Amino acid sequence: MFKRTLGQHALAAALALSVAAAAGWAAVHLLALKTEAVPAAAPGIYIPNLGNTLDEQTRNLSRLSQALRTGDRLVILGSSELTSNDLRFVPYRYLADELQMPVLAYGHSGFQSLGMQFVLAALADDLSPASRVVVMLSPGWFDGDGGLGPDEFKEHANPLLPRLMRQPEGRAEVLRWLDAKADAGVFWSMAAEQAYVFRQRLASLWAPAHAAPAPEPEREGPPAAARVVDWDALAGEAQAAEQALMQDNRYAVRDEFFNKYLRTIPEGGKTAYQPQPLTGRDELRELAALMALLHQHGVEALFVMQPLHPMVFKDLDRFEPIQRQVADLCQRYAMRCMDMYDAPFEVGTLRDVQHLGELGWLRVNQRIAEEFRP
Amino acid sequence: MKRTLWLCLLYLGLLAVMVIQADTSANLGKPMEIEFQYSKF
Numbered sequence: 001m002f003k004r005t006l007g008q009h010a011l012a013a014a015l016a017l018s019v020a021a022a023a024g025w026a027a028v029h030l031l032a033l034k035t036e037a038v039p040a041a042a043p044g045i046y047i048p049n050l051g052n053t054l055d056e057q058t059r060n061l062s063r064l065s066q067a068l069r070t071g072d073r074l075v076i077l078g079s080s081e082l083t084s085n086d087l088r089f090v091p092y093r094y095l096a097d098e099l100q101m102p103v104l105a106y107g108h109s110g111f112q113s114l115g116m117q118f119v120l121a122a123l124a125d126d127l128s129p130a131s132r133v134v135v136m137l138s139p140g141w142f143d144g145d146g147g148l149g150p151d152e153f154k155e156h157a158n159p160l161l162p163r164l165m166r167q168p169e170g171r172a173e174v175l176r177w178l179d180a181k182a183d184a185g186v187f188w189s190m191a192a193e194q195a196y197v198f199r200q201r202l203a204s205l206w207a208p209a210h211a212a213p214a215p216e217p218e219r220e221g222p223p224a225a226a227r228v229v230d231w232d233a234l235a236g237e238a239q240a241a242e243q244a245l246m247q248d249n250r251y252a253v254r255d256e257f258f259n260k261y262l263r264t265i266p267e268g269g270k271t272a273y274q275p276q277p278l279t280g281r282d283e284l285r286e287l288a289a290l291m292a293l294l295h296q297h298g299v300e301a302l303f304v305m306q307p308l309h310p311m312v313f314k315d316l317d318r319f320e321p322i323q324r325q326v327a328d329l330c331q332r333y334a335m336r337c338m339d340m341y342d343a344p345f346e347v348g349t350l351r352d353v354q355h356l357g358e359l360g361w362l363r364v365n366q367r368i369a370e371e372f373r374p
Numbered sequence: 375m376k377r378t379l380w381l382c383l384l385y386l387g388l389l390a391v392m393v394i395q396a397d398t399s400a401n402l403g404k405p406m407e408i409e410f411q412y413s414k415f
Contacts (some may be wrong), residue, residue, distance in 0.1 A: 004377060012381030020389055052401040109409045155397035187378070195396035296407040355410055 031197045032162035033122075035065040044096025045073075048081060048108035050159050057159050063104055065123050071130035073102040074372060076164040077116045078136030081107040081306065081355050089238055089361035091134075091368065099365075101373060112141045114148040114173060114286035115156040121170030121292055122163040125170050127297035132372045133325040134302045135290070136364075139341060141355065142322045143273050146283025150186050153177060157331055169293050173286075180282075220268065231366050238358035242348035251311050257352040262312070272313040272353075282321045287326065291333035301373050302336040304364055309353040338367050 033050075038059055050057040057325065067073035076082070077090055082105050084090050095101040106119065116135060120127060157164065157174065163208060164170035178186070242254075249258035252266075294301050305326060308316055330337035340349070348359035356364065 004381060008378050008381060012378050013385050015378075015382045016385030016389060017384065049400045049407045052398070052403075057398070059401065082404065083409045086408065155402075156400070158399040189399050190391065192396040193399055195393040196398050199393045199396060273409065292401070320386070352410055 035062040038062045043102040044092035046092045046105045058299040065126045069126040074132045076105040076134045078107045081113045089358045096316050100218040115288045117290040121167050122160040129298040131299045137305045142280030142283045145281045154189045239348035242357040246291045252347045253352050263359045271315045272308050293362045295333040305340045305341050307340045
């Protein structure tokens with residue numbers, strides 16, 4: 001082997017890469033995630049991303065597709081606040097279980113405007129005025145220049161790449177992001193993702209359908225029923241539930257959080273944003289792309305700008321220019337927007353310095369019900 | 375020509391290893407947990 005010339009190595013590698021490129025081309029056209037009919041599911045579904053396996057990804061994408069196409073299920077896209085599955089009023093529990101509004105919530109920490117644009121662009125054919133979409137925005141996304149990070153690109157965009165490359169807006173944003181932020185690790189992960197799908201497709205040829213494990217039974221939801229909601233009474237309950245966990249500190253955050261993060265910090269002088277200029281330039285551009293996609297398909301989504309804790313941070317007014325630009329985008333693309341950042345602060349709105357507590361989620365649920373409840 | 379084909383097989387073998395080893399980037403490798411860490415202080 002060591003006697004081979006460099007030219008022979010180059011020729012062989014070129015041949016092998018050509019075969020790989022042909023396989024990649026086939027993957028883009030033949031191995032894209034497909035959607036299919038899915039069994040009835042629980043009314044409240046939460047998924048942090050598309051899923052750990054090709055089967056899960058196919059099932060979750062199918063659910064998202066159906067929800068967007070028919071509007072039978074509210075789709076909520078957000079980040080770490082969605083992981084609050086311990087709260088009664090997190091929408092995929094409260095709206096689904098107590099208000100009989102089926103919900104599919106998608107996202108976890110780091111899932112930002114562009115990640116959401118990718119997921120929706122991959123299902124662009126399903127978007128229509130019937131789609132009911134809620135987007136939870138976090139001020140932290142706009143810190144510095146903002147923008148989607150490489151790990152999040154890999155996690156949320158890679159499984160959808162073949163679909164995105166066939167959709168004009170999705171393709172444009174993927175190529176723009178790759179040009180601006182991609183490194184060798186991102187390109188390797190993109191190739192590995194397609195290799196994974198290719199392998200799973202091959203493996204499925206050897207696994208006859210009758211040998212496939214039975215699908216997991218899904219929990220049946222409560223029957224649909226019209227209900228009159230006393231939001232004021234519920235707000236009292238929500239605030240009391242949060243306050244009970246905030247007895248031992250001066251910041252109106254949960255004691256557990258205070259003891260872990262705030263107790264040893266001198267009072268005053270806490271800043272929410274990094275010292276560098278707060279432009280949010282990348283995130284604003286990606287948010288505009290998300291709104292443009294929704295607008296193009298006639299979707300009037302609800303965008304919720306979440307608050308930061310005004311009793312903890314002293315630099316919250318630095319966010320004002322970004323707030324104005326987000327409001328302008330809402331107006332330009334005819335989206336429905338709820339600004340909690342500027343709303344008078346009520347104790348219980350936040351469970352810590354940045355994540356919605358019971359009362360905060362209740363206010364969001366109320367707005368969702370007003371906007372989307374049939 | 376024969377040598378080149380052998381080398382081609384070698385590189386295809388490397389690609390096959392990649393296919394066998396590949397995993398989806400969406401596999402977080404752990405159950406989802408509540409994400410409340412604040413590291414800015």
